[in-house]
């Protein structure tokens with residue numbers, strides 16, 4: 001049976017252990033919510049000081065050229081690209097995941113509409129338990145277009161094979177499910193959809209920086225994702241969008257703002273999309289927030305997704321084993337796949353009093369989060385989570401459950 005000392009030994013032998021020193025983590029906190037808001041790289045504070053004091057304060061408008069503000073979305077996109085199996089000039093960091101999803105979904109529908117067999121392709125397939133904003137954005141777009149597009153919501157991954165047919169325009173999936181942590185096989189699912197003539201959009205919100213992703217090998221068409229989760233870009237930092245190079249020429253997104261224009265400073269009275277991925281941009285970016293993304297990416301540049309994946313699986317395996325062994329007399333049920341190839345980097349357990357138990361954990365410094373229905377979610381971020389943190393978190397959970405030390409009347413805050 002594993003002991004706390006075993007966990008300390010695992011940390012001592014962990015080749016990634018030193019990376020933790022590059023993050024500022026508060027004393028007395030075990031942070032298991034890096035899947036919702038990544039911890040702050042120490043370098044971000046220095047960077048913020050530079051951007052705000054020097055670039056904004058002293059250099060003022062000259063910074064658009066001098067500090068490279070104008071090229072930040074593509075320069076940082078190129079830094080992010082290797083983490084998701086993309087190449088240079090294929091990724092931009094801009095806007096939010098919701099907005100980028102709207103852009104790529106609209107563009108995908110337009111590409112499909114231009115194909116010879118377009119007439120019947122009116123269905124967008126996604127999952128009922130996809131992150132709600134993904135469903136809402138698709139709902140909003142189809143209603144607004146008013147061209148007979150409809151959503152088909154899958155209740156399980158097994159339904160996909162029969163759902164895909166000659167009516168399918170787009171398959172839009174989240175690679176790692178935000179609630180259960182279930183991981184799709186990108187290559188197999190994309191191939192299945194392509195065989196039916198559908199285009200595929202992957203949401204990598206819980207994948208980028210969490211699991212190895214290879215968009216080229218997976219033959220994906222479009223991808224979007226977050227930088228404020230596993231990539232540690234800071235609260236509300238801009239998201240990313242990727243478009244397969246084979247679609248660049250046909251990629252026309254509806255938010256045709258001047259940053260996506262071929263020659264924005266020619267100030268022409270009509271829109272002409274820029275070359276390549278720049279046409280995915282819309283307007284002026286939140287530079288302070290965007291600049292923070294670089295500090296997180298610089299930490300990733302010191303390791304590999306393969307090394308991170310090895311540690312992530314070891315952490316999630318350990319957590320599952322310890323919870324099941326040490327809290328076996330409590331009504332906890334694992335909502336995350338046991339199979340490695342189906343698991344992302346967070347683990348979810350359902351408990352009848354999940355919300356109250358999570359609040360008790362947070363009060364004791366073990367920070368995870370809660371998602372309806374009844375799900376306690378624990379994110380494992382191999383850049384800064386230690387094996388001993390896993391042990392201590394489970395010990396804390398066990399104490400709370402054994403002592404029933406949670407408040408069933410705990411007031412719900414706006415963010416759970």
Ligand SMILES: *Cc1c(COP(=O)(O)O)cnc(C)c1O
Nearest residue numbers: 096097098131133174178203205
């Ligand atoms: C976190 C997350 C989002 C967040 O979208 P925002 O536009 O940043 O609010 C979207 N989709 C998925 C699947 C997510 O996990």
